[in-house]
Amino acid sequence: DAELDIDNVVSLPDIITADTFFAPPPKHNWLIEGLLELGRVGLIVGPGGTGKSTFALQLCAAVAADLPVCEGVYEIGQHGSGAVLYLAGEETQDDIHRRGHTIETYMCEETRADEKAEVLSLPRKRLENKLSHLHTMSLAGYSTHFTEEGLGQTAFYDAILSKAKE
Numbered sequence: 001d002a003e004l005d006i007d008n009v010v011s012l013p014d015i016i017t018a019d020t021f022f023a024p025p026p027k028h029n030w031l032i033e034g035l036l037e038l039g040r041v042g043l044i045v046g047p048g049g050t051g052k053s054t055f056a057l058q059l060c061a062a063v064a065a066d067l068p069v070c071e072g073v074y075e076i077g078q079h080g081s082g083a084v085l086y087l088a089g090e091e092t093q094d095d096i097h098r099r100g101h102t103i104e105t106y107m108c109e110e111t112r113a114d115e116k117a118e119v120l121s122l123p124r125k126r127l128e129n130k131l132s133h134l135h136t137m138s139l140a141g142y143s144t145h146f147t148e149e150g151l152g153q154t155a156f157y158d159a160i161l162s163k164a165k166e
Contacts, residue, residue: 030077064134
């Protein structure tokens with residue numbers, strides 16, 4: 001008979017029984033109402049060239065500027081705006097600049113020419129101030145392993161975290 005190796009036992013989550021379903025569930029902790037929860041990992045998936053990166057950068061800019069997303073379909077959650085770090089795995093900093101310029105034009109009252117400009121955008125000076133909380137970094141060309149099996153966080157992760165705190 002083999003002995004149980006306590007150091008290699010996997011920690012499992014609690015089992016939840018069906019009687020739990022009769023109690024009110026906990027409320028969501030939305031970062032972006034109905035779309036993305038604070039502290040949770042999300043995934044934007046689709047074929048190449050469909051706007052995933054632009055949409056992700058738009059979400060980041062909306063959080064930084066405290067503006068609605070997707071023509072007002074999604075509002076920023078109860079936490080309000082805050083600092084955002086956008087890590088781009090494949091785009092260069094020039095690609096991010098081009099996308100960001102398009103988004104800035106869309107979010108700026110002076111350059112947005114439609115009836116929703118007042119609700120979905122900000123005056124240029126205020127927008128510049130709000131977007132100063134949005135930081136982008138291109139990781140294109142870097143080996144981007146944040147963790148290694150058995151070792152935890154990598155030096156790369158520590159470097160990104162350090163840069164984010166600056």
